[in-house]
Amino acid sequence: MQTVRLFGHWIHGSIRIILHGGILYWCWTLLLLALVGMGGVSYAHQLQEGLITTSMRDQVSWGFYIGNFTFLVGVAAAAVTLVVPAYIYGWKPIKEIVVYGEMMAVTAITCCALFVVVDIGHPERFWHLIPGPGILNVPSSLLGWDVIALNSYLLLNFVIVTYLLFNLFRRHHPNQKIYMTLVWISIPAAIAIHTVTAFLYSGLVARPFWNSAILAPRFIVSAFCSGPALMLVIMQLMQRFTTFHIRREAIWKIAELMTYFMGFNLFLLCAEVFKDYYSDTGHLVHMRYMFNGVGDHDAIVPWMWSAVSCSVIAFLIFLSRKRRENLLWLNLGCTLVFFGVYLEKSMGMVIPGMTPDTLGEIYEYVPSWNEIRVSLGILALGALIYTWMVRIATPILHDEFHFDDGKATHPPLGTKSRAGGT
Amino acid sequence: MSPEVSRREFLCTVAGCAAAAAVGGCSDITHTDFFRKRFRELEPDELKDIIADLEARQTAKYGKQTTISTKGPLPGVEYGYALDVSRCVGCRRCEYACFDENNQGHDPEIHWIRVLEMEQKLGINFEESDPYYEAEEVPEPGHFYLPVACQHCRNAPCVKSCPVGATWEEEDGIVVVDYDWCIGCRCCVAACPYGARHFNWAEPKLPAEAQNPNQHYLGNRPRPKGVVEKCTFCIHRVREGQYPACMEACPVGARTFGNLLDPNGELRYILENKKVFVLKSELNTKPRFYYYYG
Numbered sequence: 146m147q148t149v150r151l152f153g154h155w156i157h158g159s160i161r162i163i164l165h166g167g168i169l170y171w172c173w174t175l176l177l178l179a180l181v182g183m184g185g186v187s188y189a190h191q192l193q194e195g196l197i198t199t200s201m202r203d204q205v206s207w208g209f210y211i212g213n214f215t216f217l218v219g220v221a222a223a224a225v226t227l228v229v230p231a232y233i234y235g236w237k238p239i240k241e242i243v244v245y246g247e248m249m250a251v252t253a254i255t256c257c258a259l260f261v262v263v264d265i266g267h268p269e270r271f272w273h274l275i276p277g278p279g280i281l282n283v284p285s286s287l288l289g290w291d292v293i294a295l296n297s298y299l300l301l302n303f304v305i306v307t308y309l310l311f312n313l314f315r316r317h318h319p320n321q322k323i324y325m326t327l328v329w330i331s332i333p334a335a336i337a338i339h340t341v342t343a344f345l346y347s348g349l350v351a352r353p354f355w356n357s358a359i360l361a362p363r364f365i366v367s368a369f370c371s372g373p374a375l376m377l378v379i380m381q382l383m384q385r386f387t388t389f390h391i392r393r394e395a396i397w398k399i400a401e402l403m404t405y406f407m408g409f410n411l412f413l414l415c416a417e418v419f420k421d422y423y424s425d426t427g428h429l430v431h432m433r434y435m436f437n438g439v440g441d442h443d444a445i446v447p448w449m450w451s452a453v454s455c456s457v458i459a460f461l462i463f464l465s466r467k468r469r470e471n472l473l474w475l476n477l478g479c480t481l482v483f484f485g486v487y488l489e490k491s492m493g494m495v496i497p498g499m500t501p502d503t504l505g506e507i508y509e510y511v512p513s514w515n516e517i518r519v520s521l522g523i524l525a526l527g528a529l530i531y532t533w534m535v536r537i538a539t540p541i542l543h544d545e546f547h548f549d550d551g552k553a554t555h556p557p558l559g560t561k562s563r564a565g566g567t
Numbered sequence: 568m569s570p571e572v573s574r575r576e577f578l579c580t581v582a583g584c585a586a587a588a589a590v591g592g593c594s595d596i597t598h599t600d601f602f603r604k605r606f607r608e609l610e611p612d613e614l615k616d617i618i619a620d621l622e623a624r625q626t627a628k629y630g631k632q633t634t635i636s637t638k639g640p641l642p643g644v645e646y647g648y649a650l651d652v653s654r655c656v657g658c659r660r661c662e663y664a665c666f667d668e669n670n671q672g673h674d675p676e677i678h679w680i681r682v683l684e685m686e687q688k689l690g691i692n693f694e695e696s697d698p699y700y701e702a703e704e705v706p707e708p709g710h711f712y713l714p715v716a717c718q719h720c721r722n723a724p725c726v727k728s729c730p731v732g733a734t735w736e737e738e739d740g741i742v743v744v745d746y747d748w749c750i751g752c753r754c755c756v757a758a759c760p761y762g763a764r765h766f767n768w769a770e771p772k773l774p775a776e777a778q779n780p781n782q783h784y785l786g787n788r789p790r791p792k793g794v795v796e797k798c799t800f801c802i803h804r805v806r807e808g809q810y811p812a813c814m815e816a817c818p819v820g821a822r823t824f825g826n827l828l829d830p831n832g833e834l835r836y837i838l839e840n841k842k843v844f845v846l847k848s849e850l851n852t853k854p855r856f857y858y859y860y861g
Binding site: 196203207267269271273279281285348349501503 | 675681683693694696724748750752756758759792795850
């Protein structure tokens with residue numbers, strides 16, 4: 146009973162924090178709320194008219210939604226694995242890195258779930274997936290596995306974050322054994338979610354562009370470029386706007402590890418490019434559609450070259466230790482590699498896989514405005530959720546928001562506590 | 568109402584749809600639609616109620632006495648199809664007979680059969696084929712034609728990929744979709760190597776005069792938006808002993824439909840005596856749809 150009451154205090158205090166903030170916080174929140182509202186209206190339109198409001202058609206039956214979903218699974222996976230170097234190198238704020246990483250995972254998976262919801266024709270039939278009233282067609286359906294993997298991962302991370310923060314709030318020492326065990330489980334789980342998501346594509350014999358054994362490794366390696374890039378930028382923002390502090394060496398180490406992954410990511414891309422162009426079979430057409438265009442069809446070519454350029458430039462920046470240990474260069478590199486991987490995964494992976502279609506027809510897919518608005522709405526909701534979680538978590542981690550002697554102590558409201566978003 | 572409150576009725580009450588249940592369902596999504604079980608799990612009397620409801624709704628909407636069959640597979644039957652590539656002239660009569668027979672959406676138009684025009688000197692090359700050819704007269708010189716629809720695979724990638732088991736292979740080999748169970752995730756569309764699966768991107772518009780009132784639950788009954796559909800070998804016809812519409816429409820006799828298990832059938836004769844091939848055999852989908860050079 147006591148625990149329930151305390152939990153009530155915690156929720157109450159958290160809402161209080163969310164509802165107070167400086168001008169910058171409110172500008173940010175209102176901007177995100179506006180985007181969420183716009184996404185909501187666009188989604189209502191899609192529900193009314195059907196998925197015809199997107200640019201997807203039978204030829205290209207998955208598009209921007211599923212691309213974003215795939216990218217965000219990677220972000221969710223990579224955010225958590227930052228715990229590994231933190232643990233190995235004994236960085237001090239390991240608890241913070243765990244909390245911020247797992248909160249990012251919760252946010253990203255929530256967005257993933259929403260991207261799937263907006264992509265399916267009958268979201269109200271979601272219960273068909275629940276074993277019991279419905280059926281989950283495992284082991285044969287990879288989407289079935291993905292549903293299991295992503296939901297378990299969401300639950301796992303949610304439990305870890307809630308457990309840690311709630312215990313700190315009520316000034317209990319979180320049981321290190323319990324939470325570190327869960328954290329260690331979440332690391333292979335992180336790899337698993339991205340692997341299963343890759344298998345969803347690479348298991349399709351109909352699509353030679355995806356039917357590649359190195360798709361899963363590529364997914365994971367590229368996620369280890371974009372995920373830490375996002376976390377590094379967010380950590381710096383938090384350092385600037387909140388009381389969070391991360392040691393410089395930790396940042397440099399993450400940047401160093403990213404360099405290896407960025408190099409490896411480009412290597413894997415080269416391996417795919419070599420295989421397709423050198424063997425020059427009928428399957429090359431997908432790669433050609435991506436990098437050269439086929440006939441007059443070249444809508445995604447500039448995007449793909451931008452993606453590759455971003456990744457290469459970011460790698461070159463990061464190769465030099467002097468550069469990557471300069472915050473300006475570091476952030477430039479992070480931004481470039483983040484967008485490079487984003488474009489490569491959200492557009493470059495899904496669209497060429499389906500263009501031309503299985504009977505050789507080329508339908509040029511470019512996301513519709515409605516599709517883009519819905520997607521922006523989801524991403525904005527993610528940013529909002531993360532901002533709120535950070536605002537609640539940070540004062541708890543710094544012992545400014547806790548429950549003591551029958552009374553909740555709040556951080557001074559309306560001051561610094563804010564973070565950037567997804 | 569049965570003495571034992573069924574799950575559907577219970578959930579219905581929970582959802583506050585009791586009133587709708589009393590009047591027999593509201594116009595769009597009713598309680599029965601929403602909580603309907605999978606086709607394969609429905610009890611015979613539940614199914615009877617659903618069919619009666621669906622028939623009544625369609626009869627009212629299209630002004631034609633509609634019957635929806637739920638007839639199961641016939642014993643000792645496994646359907647197969649053979650198409651003579653050398654006879655096909657590319658007239659697309661099969662494509663339009665299929666369109667008329669199966670209550671397909673008119674806007675956007677959905678075609679279950681795609682006739683591909685191929686260049687003779689390139690052989691079967693999908694990348695170079697054209698499904699939108701417009702010819703004064705067919706066959707066009709230097710070209711041959713390849714109609715492609717669902718291949719009713721024995722090792723069907725679409726069935727494997729469906730997360731909710733909304734599509735499956737019937738005993739007689741027909742791969743069907745339960746339109747009321749499909750969630751519209753389009754995994755099957757991505758998985759099909761033959762472009763045979765079609766999604767209802769919008770509410771399919773079926774003009775009243777075009778409605779075919781002779782229907783099957785797993786076949787040509789009008790589909791809602793947001794679900795996947797495909798060729799069913801005209802399940803409503805073939806299980807009654809008729810031929811599929813595409814075969815009857817073919818003016819050159821390129822199409823042969825039959826029972827693969829009938830040793831004296833014409834289909835078996837073709838498979839045993841002609842130069843038969845299947846599309847994309849390297850994918851090991853094991854189609855029941857064969858092509859041959861007669």
